[in-house]
Amino acid sequence: MSGVYDxxxxxxxxxxxxxxxxxxxxxxxxxxxxxxxxxxxxxxLAPVVSKRVRAGFKKITRRKYLQLDGEENGLLKGRFTEDHPELAIGEELIFFTTVSIGDDVAALAQQWEAVLETTDVRPEALEAWLTRVRRACQYIAVPASHPAIALVVADWVVDGRRMLISDRPGVPQRVPKEVPLEWEEWLAYFFTKHNETRDALVQLGWSVRDAMFANQAIASLNSGNDGGWLADAASVAF
Structure with missing residues (x-):
């Protein structure tokens, strides 16, 4: 990204x-x-601006970003846009989140790549998205290319109590591995093929069945022996 321009x-x-x-x-x-x-x-600066104005250039009200679109025959391609370059992804946007100062986006991309390679995300779509993640300075955008990408980022965002910004209301407040059905229903607006999101949840190990076993394991750990935490609380109180 190269800044905001008048x-x-x-x-x-x-x-x-x-x-x-x-x-x-x-x-x-x-x-x-x-x-x-x-x-x-x-x-x-002032003389150059004056020269442009005399040549017939007129200043517009809203400032814009410079979106660079690569090179062609050695020439740089691009355009001015009101959309932030990291959000102008060229496809439908499910949600985005902000990048914090301490975030290591290269490490995040590596971590997500290892997880998403176990799913059926198309390799070229995955690499294109990971490239944007590695270059992210302010935002990580999640495209409607595959539900597994949305689920993995949502898990990181919600678990870290980060900001998840979407035009779609009703974003689940718990991570996908805990409430897979809620995420399946929410993502159904973007992924309409039969069982598309459910299959992604299964591939990630976050299916309803996985969630049930995880909850049972947590309940078992919490119960412990001799009445679990209730017995401990009683012994302290009395």
Missing amino acids: VYEHPTKGAWGVSVQSMRVLTAEVAGGLVRQANLLPHN
Whole structure:
């Protein structure tokens, strides 16, 4: 991501933007889908802006992000957009979460890759998403490409009491491994094939059956011997 730009548009010459970042001034000219970037010394900014205005460029109200879309024949492609580049994923977005200062996104990507390789997520779709995760600076976006991806990220977000942002209301408040049916119902809006999300839960080891056995194990541990915690509480009280 290359920052937020004040953008000036021209009816025939495309758009030109300027981003002031600390002691750096970055400019970007976008025309015909191609991007030309440059650096300016701070004291040269005002004259350059004046020159653009005299040439017919008009400043628009809303600031925009510079979305870079790779290279073609050695030329950089891109566009100005109001959408944050890390959320402009080119496909339907289920939800996104924020990246905190202490998050190691490379380690997260490695961890998620190991888990998701055990599912039937298409390798090319998985690698494309993991690449975005490794590059994430502010947001991790979850596309509607496979329910296993959504479930794995949701588990991390909910377990860590992080912010999960979605246009879809009714997000479950517990992790998928504990309430798989709730997540299956919530994700049904995005994944409509028969048992699509249920199969992903099974592949992850988070099916309803898995949840039942996990809950039974927890209940058994909590009960313990001699009446479990109730007996302990009674012995302390009396």
